[in-house]
Amino acid sequence: MENGIHYRTCHLCEAMCGVAIEVSNGKITSIKGDEDDPLSQGYICPKAVALQDLHNDPDRLRKPVRRTDTGWQEMEWDAAFDLVAQKLHQTRSEFGRNSIGVYLGNPNVHNHGSLVSTLPFLRAIGSQNRFSATSNDQLPHMLASLEMFGHQILFPIPDIDHTDLFICIGANPMASNGSLMTVPDFRGRIKRLQGRGGRLIVVDPRCTETGKLADEFHFIRPGSDALLLMAMVNTLFAEDLVELGPAEHLAKDADLLRLAALAFTPEAVSDHTGITAQTIRQLTRQLANTPKAVLYSRMGTSTQRFGGLATWLAYCLNILTGKLDTPGAMLFTQPAIDLVSLGALGGQSGHFGTRHSRVKGLPEFGGEY
Ligand code: SF4
Structure with a gap:
């Protein structure tokens, strides 16, 4: 590498922080956050700083190697590509x-x-x-x-920088820096949210790193998220809080959802979820009555027995309260590389x-x- 500062992206995780890598005499002398990166704004975590050790590690492979009868043997890149292509072709034939x-x-x-x-x-x-x-x-x-939404990789993301209420269910962005969300410096962003009078509410079976930052934290029994979310849907209809916003066209069957949620009153799910009926109602009212609010769910609601239902219900709640496709809520993205329009699934x-x-x-x- 040439001497000077090289601006790159850390791709160890979804946050994709901008990094400034200083090189002197062919060696990395420092890795810092790139202050001018529009997304990460100078933030990096210790993993990016440790990239320097990875890069300088004498055991790191500098060239492709192949296993031979006498042990590992280094080879040139062109030869390695040729070998891989030939083996793939041969196997397929x-x-x-x-x-x-x-x-x-x-x-x-x-x-x-x-x-x-x-x-x-x-x-x-x-x-x-x-x-x-x-x-x-x-x-x-x-x-x-x-x-x-009509496409399996069309993910709306929370507009964390403009929302006033961030409800986080089954997710720990303090550890992940956001997943299906991409938020380098989650802590800084939550501090700014709280600084403008906003609130963070976390629902989780464990008081996570994110839970510790929350203005309000609620324990929930593992795997019962779908019940909580269904009771929130029930509350929206029971208290006449449904107000469809820009995503109204996605809510053609809202009355079917009302009927499906009839039996799931906050009282009916309280014992199963470990959350009081009063808390469920308050949570729902806060989501409905805060103009810029968002309900975000992730791994904890995904990788469980009712993952599909829980995730669908989380989107339903955003739609029923007008919190989809509007600033400060859940937004569709405009990615630099748009896999949806690139035809990621063969069109x-x-x-x-x-x-x-x-x-x-x-x-x-x-x-x-
Ligand atoms: S949060 Fe850390 S690991 Fe993830 S992209 Fe940023 S610097 Fe890299």
């Missing part, structure tokens, strides 16, 4: 395209190089045996997006269960098992 399995880890979506090159690569491989971290993480969100909006895995018969989702 001999055993068919589905003989190649593809697994994609999370950092692929934090890296613009991967974002633009992965899709053509997957199309070229042509295998139906694709896997990723998604199934451990966000499938319920993708299913809700497909059913509600389709998504699919579920169009084929099943060979051994367990589990459904594919968006082309992945």
